[in-house]
Amino acid sequence: MNLPDHFTDIIRQLLKDQTDAFISSLVEVPPVSLRLNPLKSEGKVSDLPEEGKQVPWSDWGYYLNKRPSFTFDPLFHGGKYYVQEASSMFIEHVVKQLIDKPLKCLDLCAAPGGKSVSLLSALPAGSLLTSNEIIRQRAYILSENITKQGSPTTVVTNNEPKDFAVLQDFYDMILVDAPCSGEGMFRKDDVAISEWSPENVRMCAERQKNILSDIWPALKPGGILIYSTCTYNTLENEVNALWVSDEMHAEFVEIKTEKEWGISPSFDDKVIAYRFFPHKTEGEGLFVTVLRKDGSTVSNSLQHIQKRNKKNRKYPSHLVKEVSTYKRYLINPDDFDFVQDENRIIAVPKQHTETILALKNSLKTISLGIELGEIKGKDFIPSHSLAMSSELNREIFSTRELTYDEAIAYLRREAISIPDSPKGFILLTYRDLPLGFVKNIGNRANNLYPNEWRIRT
């Protein structure tokens, strides 16, 4: 492995006599890990695609003994699990330790979605997660991964950090998993090595400060900021964490960890942080720090946002009054309001309806709640997000269990033939996990799997 000299110098200053062990660990094969989806799995080893053992800081994370072909596992596409590097699962541990009441949480730099998925499994029931990604194309990938999880309490947005200024004092918790110089990915990603330079480290550190100061007003007084990077240098980590603490008047929050996890402390006595190095912890490089914003005012931010939206007359979506047609699609229909957005019907959890509509009108929303389907003439075409949802009422659809080969053909978006099934919309399952819908017209069935999600290889 050809590491830049300047990078090795930085590491030597930080790790001293551990430097050789660290560098040797970079040529080792990285562990393969995934997290099971609590909404679609019971969290048992038997749900894993390969034998494995638990990640110690996660209830849902497992290391696998060998790497299966995830692309060709229908359960992966059905959202039974998400492939995630093990260190990142530490976010779940942080949240579980600090949060015991439902809250509004923002994952600001969220694509492709690993940390959002961790948040979803750790946030108390009744919480609302906004998963945001600045790059549009990546925001769609984020939305795909979130949709597969099947949680109805997520909104996916595509905004710049400064766009959240309209949501002053809004979030109880914000995760900034910042774009960084990616030193922690050197073992997995040669491009990260080739793009590394001291100038890039400085540029990343400046950008991280801009992101943090842009998003700070959206955090409630007394709220929690989790700041993480997958890089080792102190400029992007301790130095920025200290800057937030000094400039924004925030105090560090300590998280309990177990010694045997091998997590290293911060390199600055004034900063409380958790560092993952691959020669000490089974996972990739990670830095995590947690800060609490000064103050404890209970804000009235929702009213403020609604007033602003009224002034701007931006309320395109409206609540559906005649809901009986749509209620039957869900297991717990009374927990939901139904919103019509052009010809799409979306179910939103009642306790968050106002908040979700306020978000929809303040931000560029990619997806929210559960999209039930689309009205097309006399037809109501069930959407893929309904098939993926934990709230799907399977009783109202005819279901067809697929063989492995049929499931792969469906996920490739090939034509399916199910002559024994009735005509109309059929829910396809693989090992009892919903994969999506087809419209059976007799001699063939039209494949409704989202074109952009299909297996291409």
Ligand SMILES: C[S@@+](CC[C@H](N)C(=O)[O-])C[C@H]1O[C@@H](n2cnc3c(N)ncnc32)[C@H](O)[C@@H]1O
């Ligand atoms: C480290 S990645 C996030 C990984 C993600 N949290 C996960 O666990 O899957 C950082 C993300 O920040 C986004 N990003 C880049 N520049 C940004 C900026 N100026 N403001 C906010 N996000 C940015 C990138 O597109 C990228 O998706």
